[in-house]
Amino acid sequence: MWICADITSLLSMINLVMSVSSCSTLSLFNVAQVVNSxxxxxxxxxxxxxxxxxxxWSLMNRFRTEQGHCGACRRxxxxxxxDLCPCGETQTMSHIVKSCPLTKLNGxxxxxxxxxxxxxxxxxxxxx
Numbered sequence: 001m002w003i004c005a006d007i008t009s010l011l012s013m014i015n016l017v018m019s020v021s022s023c024s025t026l027s028l029f030n031v032a033q034v035v036n037s038x039x040x041x042x043x044x045x046x047x048x049x050x051x052x053x054x055x056x057w058s059l060m061n062r063f064r065t066e067q068g069h070c071g072a073c074r075r076x077x078x079x080x081x082x083d084l085c086p087c088g089e090t091q092t093m094s095h096i097v098k099s100c101p102l103t104k105l106n107g108x109x110x111x112x113x114x115x116x117x118x119x120x121x122x123x124x125x126x127x128x
Contacts, residue, residue, distance in 0.1 A: 035066050039113045049115030056120065059127045063112055066093040096126075 034040075040047060049060050062068030071083035071091030085091030087102050096103050097112055105112055105122045112119045 036064055036109065036113075039064060039110070048113060049120070052115065052120065052123075055127060056123050059123055060112060060115065063093050063097055063109065068093050070096060 049057060052060065059068070067073060070093050071080065071085055073093070074080045075083040083090050085095060085100055085102070087100050089095060089100065091100070094109070097105050098108050103126060105119065107114075107116075107119065112123065
């Protein structure tokens with residue numbers, strides 16, 4: 001915790017933080033190793049699907065980041081002993097969207113990211 005001796009010091013710190021955060025968001029995103037970063041051209045704007053209901057938006061972002069309730073993550077989090085999908089393969093978030101014969105989305109992750117009508121319909125049926 002910082003303690004500022006006067007209001008001038010506090011204002012200087014606020015200005016510094018604001019200038020650093022606004023200038024570096026895009027540059028930090030570009031150098032960070034972000035899963036599926038190819039989907040996002042500009043992280044400073046709202047991504048497709050932002051206006052979806054919270055449950056769908058949250059689920060979509062779990063697929064985008066590959067961190068959701070799938071066999072591999074649940075095993076990593078020690079919530080289950082197996083990482084297998086009902087189809088018999090290792091169940092990852094990517095597997096669910098791209099290759100699982102039981103759940104895959106025809107347009108894959110790119111279509112899901114676009115949040116078009118088919119993707120939202122798939123997301124709704126998957127999440128129910």
